Amino acid sequence: MRNLYISGYRSFELGIFKDDDPKIAVIKKCLKQEISQFIEEGIEWILTSAQFGTEQWAVEVVDELKKDYPMIKVAVILPFLExxxxxxxxxxxxxxxxxxxxxxxxxxxxxxYQDPSQLRNHQEFLLDHCQAALLVYDPEFEGKTKFVYQAIKKRQETSEFELRLIDVDQLQNSSVEEEYY
Known part of the structure; x- marks a missing residue:
């Protein structure tokens, strides 16, 4: 494994509208744990689109992790120009x-931007260039991430592709742990 695709809920899907919302700290804590584990397993590049929410928080987390893992790199791959x-x-x-x-x-x-095919091509490009994905997503609480989740599930039918989810239960458990600090 060399490349990890990270995506997940947009901030508005989580009801987060301010940069100091305590939910962000919980999400970043979970991201840090999972990304660190992937780095220990050999991931060299993190790929994301830098959408608001999970994807931007992931870039910030990776930047923090560079202190302990200076070899990790981030690629922001946008779906279209502008x-x-x-x-x-x-x-x-x-x-x-x-x-x-x-x-x-x-x-x-x-x-x-011209049409939705650019978004589909973008998603395919990211999945073609990664061996694993980390999604902050729970299939019981759909959002825009549903489309990438479904594409990964379909890909797993014909090829090896690792998918790890940070779901609502994991976020709630981390949130409870945060309250005890």
Missing amino acids: FGSNWNEKNQTKFSAIKKLANYVESTSHKP
């Missing part, structure tokens, strides 16, 4: 900061 250009100034500033934490930034389509 991705995020329609976001408000605050979100664009945060997105720009996330991209600066990456070792590599590129788009799978070198054209601005």
Whole structure:
């Protein structure tokens, strides 16, 4: 295994609208545990699209982990050219900061958004270039991550592809542990 794809719920899907929401600390703690384990198992690159929520938090977590694992690298692979250009100034500033934490930034389509096929091609590209995925996702609580989850499940029918989920139970258990600190 060399490359890990990370995705999951968007911040709005989790009811998170502020950068200081305590839920973020719980999600980042779970991400840190899982990503550290993947690094120990040989992952060299983390690939993500830097969507708001899980994907951006994952980039921040990996940046923190670089202190202990300086060899780990992050690739932000965007679905199309000018991705995020329609976001408000605050979100664009945060997105720009996330991209600066990456070792590599590129788009799978070198054209601005035209149609949903760009999103499907982007998803296929990421899965084709990874051997495993980590999703902050619970199939019982669907969100946009449902599409990548279904694509991974379909891929697992014909090839070896590791999938680990950080589900609601794991988040709740970590949340309870946080309260005792």
